[in-house]
Amino acid sequence: MTRISTSAAAQAALVDLMRSQRNVFEAQQQLTTGKIAPDLKGSGFRTESLAAAYGARDRAEGYRFSAERVGHKMEVTAIALDKLSEAATDLRVAMTAVDGTHIMSQAREAFEKARNALSTQHAGAYIFGGTRTDANPITANSLADLVAAPTAGDVFVNSSRRPAAKLDDQYTQETGLLADEVGTDLMAAFKRLAEYDAGVNGPFDGPLTDAQYTYLQGEIANVIAAFDGIADKVGENGALQSRVESIVNTQQKKADYLTGLIGDLEDIDMATAATRFQQAQTAVDVAAQTFSVLSQVSLLPFLR
Incomplete structure (x- = not known):
């Protein structure tokens, strides 16, 4: 009987030893990781809450990342619109000159600036192409190409829809402007000038004739109207930028809150x-x- 009871006691002591060693291992893990358990399965009744919190945080961080990308695109768009505005200003200033040769030289430079602005890319995509981001939205490479086109609008090949990005569970944001929206009026002004230069009252070469002067004075108003239209798009883009910045901040705060909540649920004291x-x-x-x-x-x- 003594041998039997001694064996049972030794067996119980072994079980206690193994349990104590397991407790040491778990406590050491907690000290090393700072977590109550190494994975969600070990979180007990907290598992469901933790899984939901992790999912919500991942969505918030995903939306923040998308909003940041949209914000970067809008920053590039703002720069491109500034260049387009400069092109319109350069054309207007050129039309106030009295030497036709100078006017056409400056007009070609202004056209090239406008074309480059409309051809701006961000992350390998044309920002004014709409949902068609793989093709340059403006096909005219020179004033001659504008003259050859039936209308100024025919030199644009952007899609008719703006791209959009989902920035929250209930909110989707359009992320760009279209080339024909921002550039048609200005390209029409370039086209009329080039057509006049190639017409019966042209070319603009040397001192202006009375007819050329009268034409330019009337056309300046159209260029100013084109500039105003671009300025409206600058304002629209700026308003969208502010909204996107607000979304970035909101999603960051949401992610930070959820990170804290997750810490409360799984971090060990x-x-x-x-x-x-x-x-x-x-x-x-x-x-x-x-x-x-x-x-x-x-x-x-x-x-x-």
């Missing part, structure tokens, strides 16, 4: 973890000593 580790280590020592003593118990001392 390090002081508590250290105390638990010390207690578990002490329990291992005691269990190891108990098992060692019991495993060496024998009837020999009583038989001597």
